[in-house]
Amino acid sequence: MKPQGGGMVGRRKVRLLVSIVVLLSLGVSCTPDTSRSAEVESVSAATDYTQLVTSAVNVTRGSLRPTVVSSGIVQGQSEVLAVARTPGIVEAVHFDLGTRVNQGDTLVTLDSTVAALSMSQIERQVENARSALEVDRQLFDRGAISRSTLNQTQATLYGLEAQLARSQETVRDSKITAAMAGYIAEQGSTLHPGDTLQAGQTIARIIDLDNLRVSLSLGQSQIFSVAEGAEAKVDISTPTGPISTVGSVRAISAGSDPRTGSWTVLVDFQNPEPRRIRAGVSARVTILNSSAEQYLLVPNAALVNREGSTYVYVMSNGSAELTAVRVIDRYGDKTAIEPEEDGMDMEGMAVLTTGLSRVNDGASVVTQYQ
Numbered sequence: 001m002k003p004q005g006g007g008m009v010g011r012r013k014v015r016l017l018v019s020i021v022v023l024l025s026l027g028v029s030c031t032p033d034t035s036r037s038a039e040v041e042s043v044s045a046a047t048d049y050t051q052l053v054t055s056a057v058n059v060t061r062g063s064l065r066p067t068v069v070s071s072g073i074v075q076g077q078s079e080v081l082a083v084a085r086t087p088g089i090v091e092a093v094h095f096d097l098g099t100r101v102n103q104g105d106t107l108v109t110l111d112s113t114v115a116a117l118s119m120s121q122i123e124r125q126v127e128n129a130r131s132a133l134e135v136d137r138q139l140f141d142r143g144a145i146s147r148s149t150l151n152q153t154q155a156t157l158y159g160l161e162a163q164l165a166r167s168q169e170t171v172r173d174s175k176i177t178a179a180m181a182g183y184i185a186e187q188g189s190t191l192h193p194g195d196t197l198q199a200g201q202t203i204a205r206i207i208d209l210d211n212l213r214v215s216l217s218l219g220q221s222q223i224f225s226v227a228e229g230a231e232a233k234v235d236i237s238t239p240t241g242p243i244s245t246v247g248s249v250r251a252i253s254a255g256s257d258p259r260t261g262s263w264t265v266l267v268d269f270q271n272p273e274p275r276r277i278r279a280g281v282s283a284r285v286t287i288l289n290s291s292a293e294q295y296l297l298v299p300n301a302a303l304v305n306r307e308g309s310t311y312v313y314v315m316s317n318g319s320a321e322l323t324a325v326r327v328i329d330r331y332g333d334k335t336a337i338e339p340e341e342d343g344m345d346m347e348g349m350a351v352l353t354t355g356l357s358r359v360n361d362g363a364s365v366v367t368q369y370q
Contacts, residue, residue, distance in 0.1 A: 054355040056315055056367040057299060059346045063292035064331045065225045070265075072214040074236070074281050076207035077268055080180055082107055084197040085173040086115075097187045101178045101206065108191065108203055112174035119167035126164050129157040182206040185279060209274045213250065214283050217262040221331075225289040228252055232267045233286040236277060245272045249287060295328055295336035302351045303327070303335060312337070313352040313359055315367060320352055322361040 088110030186205035247269025
């Protein structure tokens with residue numbers, strides 16, 4: 001058996017070495033990181049904690065009301081109603097809802113049997129009356145009859161000719177035709193062969209879908225920015241994507257509607273897709289205000305009121321300069337201004353928009369541009 005003393009000595013040496021390694025590791029971790037400390041001190045020295053952090057925007061020149069936006073319902077520029085001018089029984093219907101018809105196309109044919117017979121009878125009576133008048137004129141020339149008798153014969157002819165004209169019109173009205181080209185928007189409910197139509201009864205509404213119109217209602221703040229002939233963009237939303245086209249202002253009402261206080265503005269445009277865009281859909285219309293005046297524009301948030309005057313803070317070399325301005329007009333989130341100082345051009349200058357309650361004239365500030 002070997003002595004155990006040598007093994008014990010070896011284990012003591014291992015434990016000693018482990019202890020030395022642990023102590024060395026602790027010493028390294030506790031050593032100060034002089035390079036990081038130097039970096040922090042450099043950043044702290046470069047930062048001025050007296051500066052205020054704020055946002056700024058540049059002053060621009062443009063129109064305060066460049067467009068007028070409104071919505072309305074699309075309708076045809078031209079619409080007509082096809083009505084029955086004479087009573088009768090429907091013989092045939094020649095159209096369907098939604099179909100396109102041309103001017104003069106026959107929509108409905110009424111039974112004209114009785115009207116045709118009546119017209120034929122009156123035509124023969126007119127022929128006889130004309131022959132009788134010619135004979136009486138010859139008799140009058142020979143002195144065989146009086147002028148009163150001649151006039152009576154002539155009056156009879158005129159009466160029969162009037163009856164013939166009405167009879168011919170009745171026969172013509174037995175065919176109800178389209179007064180213009182377009183699409184059938186509405187169809188009468190009693191339009192089947194054998195149905196009876198009354199005079200004045202509507203059988204169809206025809207709309208010209210090639211040329212459309214949007215009727216807008218504008219308030220007093222908008223009507224001054226609209227002129228006849230102004231260009232207008234028309235946007236119509238569909239499930240497969242928007243459809244856009246360009247039109248123009250056709251007319252502006254001379255007075256406001258006493259019920260709503262709004263003015264009617266008509267915008268006309270050509271239908272880019274007649275098979276998809278139909279009367280009755282809603283459209284968003286943007287009317288361009290090409291004659292709008294140009295102003296210096298700033299956000300409403302940039303304005304500061306001090307002792308009854310209006311100011312903006314202008315950025316200049318890292319400082320905020322309180323600059324007096326005059327407010328010309330406001331619209332939406334923009335304000336039109338001009339500087340109180342004559343000859344000062346503020347276009348392109350940066351004005352502060354946030355933290356203005358903490359800013360003083362000449363204060364050092366930092367913005368997103370720095």
